[in-house]
Amino acid sequence: MRLLSETSFRYPKALSFASGRPYEGFFEFADLHRYLDRFVDDSLARGLPEERVKKAVFQYGPTNGVIRDAVARMLNADEGIHVGPESILITHGCQEAMMIALRGLFASPDDVLLTVSPCYVGIAGAAKLLDIDIEPVPEGENGLEAATLAEVARRVKAAGRRPVACYVTADFSNPSGHSLSLETRRELLEVARDEDLLLLEDNPYGLFCREGEEIPTLKALDTEQRVIYLGSFAKTAFPGARVGYLVADQPVLGGTGDPRPFAEELAKVKSMFTVNTAGVSQALIGGLLAEAGHSLRKATRELADLYVGHLETTVRCLEEHFPQARFPEHGVRWNVPGGGFFLLLEVPFDAGYPALETSARDHGVVWAPMRMFYVGDGGANIIRLGFSSLTRDELEEGIRRLAGFIRASSPRDVDVANPPDRDVANLLD
């Protein structure tokens, strides 16, 4: 990720498809003032004394957070996830939620983290910092597959080790853009039960689909508490609050012998990482949630349409520049996710850091080499295109530049620009 940032830094005029940053066009300072006021006013209206509200915003606060009720209401309304506030832990962004879940779950050197591969770099990085071994579960054409998960879990067990949990993004995965079918989700939950695994479901992009195309999350389908859900407000609200959360309703025995949700045990880990999540940040997100009537699905509908529009623009531009891409033997093809922030583009050459440098320097366009997302080798000739943060005009210009880069970098005998004279269905849709 640092090499990516540095490339963007050295070529500030390059258009960047490299990041998964949210669109910036809607950010207004006035909103922050209003969210804060809303949090304070609502708290006072609920009968809390002013000094209690000040304490929540300014002082050290409870480790598990002060907006758990609001998050529980949102999860109920938006995701059909029905948990009480005691099963929720508010974190300094979703990355901290991952760190805490890993530290809380992994105790022995024999414990192994499974993760879909390719995957978000943050999970691999967190595991590395905590000296946790990772075993990749290679994704199939449509993402993580239950049979592969079961196979890897059994292989790990056969080697005398314990597969504790598997990391997966069911909706619009980063980097691949895959969404798992309802059937696959059910199968994954069965494998989790049969192999005695937990699933760490990361869901930053789930709301950014076409209206009516929602599929229930793994957590919403989870009747046996096999899922720890990792949530983020970075894309649905804004990253600068650094507020995320986790849902861990698994009953565990506390010090007193009474069962309590795993989230409360994880709060002990959280207290040593960062004490508690910033009160001001929680107040801002609390105010935003109150304004949204505790449904971000409704409140972000306009934003979701914008991202779907970005996806459609990107795909349309790719089709215009590579009309022959239906013919995968010609070396340029891409997938068309149903939403989210990313799609993949396969090119007929090595798309690593040297190619990225050329692309940035000579063509003014930056992207992410897919190989950085693999646990082990893979993705050598694939580019991840993040279309979330650019404007429509920038997307059009960016794909024009990218097409120029791809034409210039492709081997001479691969004609990426002109369609061949036979017609084959697009194999990637």
Next chain:
Amino acid sequence: MRLLSETSFRYPKALSFASGRPYEGFFEFADLHRYLDRFVDDSLARGLPEERVKKAVFQYGPTNGVIRDAVARMLNADEGIHVGPESILITHGCQEAMMIALRGLFASPDDVLLTVSPCYVGIAGAAKLLDIDIEPVPEGENGLEAATLAEVARRVKAAGRRPVACYVTADFSNPSGHSLSLETRRELLEVARDEDLLLLEDNPYGLFCREGEEIPTLKALDTEQRVIYLGSFAKTAFPGARVGYLVADQPVLGGTGDPRPFAEELAKVKSMFTVNTAGVSQALIGGLLAEAGHSLRKATRELADLYVGHLETTVRCLEEHFPQARFPEHGVRWNVPGGGFFLLLEVPFDAGYPALETSARDHGVVWAPMRMFYVGDGGANIIRLGFSSLTRDELEEGIRRLAGFIRASSPRDVDVANPPDRDVANLLD
């Protein structure tokens, strides 16, 4: 710490000397709005385009932070610490700074963290989460002693292990309230050089001394880059921002072979813990620093006087209730720190959790058992009194209740209330 919080929670009417929370009387919501506006206005006035300022506040930001310049100016003005922004890393509170420093410094299972004992529980907790072994350096009558540090470092080396760093608070330590003399500080730096150690200097309370009684920090005296400085805005601004920082100017070889400050290497660790520190929190602290003319020493003078006043009130009340405390054989004595948030009170009985429960339930007063701060055994009959967050009236009433609890809990043959008939100098001053 959780047992402490739970005791306070179960006895909400008890007056609490248990915490190191800052005084709440000065918190005003209007300040937050003003700090944010100030940050935005100052940034625009410096010629930054509005979209750049929005990015800093709302978007993902640089891992090392957006207010490093302001913190560098403050360190220069307040502490005589002269470092560039590239040696600073902004963190989600000082606890994260500790985690990051430990994770960045400790690599081999042979590496050992030395820490003054008793010490802040957060450093022991962070080491535990990261599976780092701790070796205590028992403090003497005035805090950490250079000879003891050298002795422990050599003992660790003799056992075939590597003492990497020693954690210490030079100013008004938590829990003991000790401040190290200038001479001790210089000696500690010599030991660090001779034994090839780093010192992790934690300084949350340094500004809260009597005017004119400042002693330079270890970092200000550090001519050989032996000190990593851990800073906090929790006490000088407010905890709800969760903004801390570390200063690590040690040159290390980066990927390109050029030396760069260790802080930049530590940013890689930070990115995996929490990506970056909340932009809104940094904007609030940035605005506050701008209002303060980048000198918190000046801006918090009134607050420092308040805390010194709290200390004096606490000591005066103790003297009133225990006039014989000059006679340590009579079992109640305390130290009188020069500032900070804490003092220690020795009592003639076991001051553990059962005693705390009695104190909270029957006498309406809560405090921290000193034994929780020891690495290993110690502090069985010592109470830590935190006097920062109570009002003067509450301090007076709290010490009255505490005196009642101590009288009721002391053995019958120890007369804690009446002075004996001989005069001995207070051995603890």
